[in-house]
Amino acid sequence: MGYHLSKIDEHIARFYAKPLFQSALLGESQLCVWFPASGKSTVSRDIASSKKLQKEALGMLYGRIKLIFINCLETQNATSEEIIKQISKRLKTPEDSEDTIGKISQKCKILIENGQEILIIIDAIDELSEDERKSLLLNLSKIVQINKRRIHTVINTVNKFAIEKTALENPSVFALLNKIIFMPVISGSLLYQYLDHHEKAFGVKLNPNKKKEIEVRTGGILFLTREIIRSSGDDGQLELKLQSIWNRLPPFYKDVLKKYYLGKRLDTKEDKVYNEIQKLGIGKMAIFKEKLALLEKDTDSLLKQLLTQKEKEIFTYFKKNKGRLVPKDRIASILWRNKVDELYSDWAIDKTISRLREKLIMAGFGNDCLITLKGKGYRWLL
DSSP states (O other): OOOOOOHHHHHHHHHHHHHHHHHHHTTOOEEEEOOTTSSHHHHHHHHHHOHHHHHHHHGGGGGGEEEEEEETTSSSSOOHHHHHHHHHHHTTOOSSOSOHHHHHHHHHHHHHHTTOEEEEEEEOGGGSOHHHHHHHHHHHHHHHTTOTTTEEEEEEESOHHHHHHHHHHSGGGGGGOSEEEEOOOOOHHHHHHHHHHHHHHTTOOOOHHHHHHHHHHTTTOHHHHHHHHHHTTOOHHHHHHHHHHHHHSOHHHHHHHHHHHTTOOOOHHHHHHHHHHHHTTOTTOHHHHHTHHHHTSOHHHHHHHHOOHHHHHHHHHHHHTTTSEEEHHHHHHHHHGGGHHHHOOHHHHHHHHHHHHHHHHHTTOOGGGEEEETTTEEEEOO
16 A cells, blocks of 8 residues: 555645755755744655655656655664665665765666666754764765765755854865755645645634634644644643744744844844745744744743753753663663662653653643653653
């Protein structure tokens, strides 16, 4: 049985497919900039899994493309080495060598000689630690430089500033940034189709005025729009989800949105950043002005009040190991130090993490920032 998309999911994926493949059609690599919680990972996977959508978007190039989709979080420790090995595995390289880049190079040359091109889509790169993200970008640039006209990358990000910073410090990374494409949130008739779909899914009735209100308030920020429909006017969960998105925004975007909604004049640099926000379709979303006081809350001060000393140590360790698997044994060593063998308890660790998660949510972090990997441990994503 093949990969099945609902009608609305297919429409949304089709909307994004052409810009996602834009540079590949021109023989280049690109950076795709998304707004958090607008469907980036789901849409990219849907496109990568649908031959129908690929044929439509790639046209005559479809038959020659070897497409590889990698979600950086679908590895145990979210490391560059693991991700590059995943690319090697998808290319079906021989397993008789430890030189992964060398194996990829040889396989790519064979594919190119046979008339094929390689397209690598990288998702969730923002969830990697800074060092691992830099390492991955450098390794990807090595792969692209094997043959820039026949090997292409698409890198999805919500923080182009972090990628650009790495490129400025490591010029070879510019090989991955031939184009920067802003992926706008859905709007217009497509947004109304989305509202109609979820109106039926949640068993609610949205009159035309309510739909217009949602369009102006949260629009194509699907994570928020879905919550408004689901909760039927209760803003409690909506505010938590909004804070979660806010915490994922690049600092430049936060600062500019605050100034804009406070009616302050933007300088030349800030005006350029605001133009980028407008390209994402977010520039005038009412939810940010409406909840500005909530978004300006001092998260660090609140955490200092909420967390115990042990919880602070665990939280600090999570942040230092962003994206990586943190096993229960490591949490135990923080809790009990040299008495860990004597005091170890899975139940106590689970309760500690549960309390920490509750306090993080109170401070504005989304429930999806701290993931439990059953039987393995935990992963911090922010």
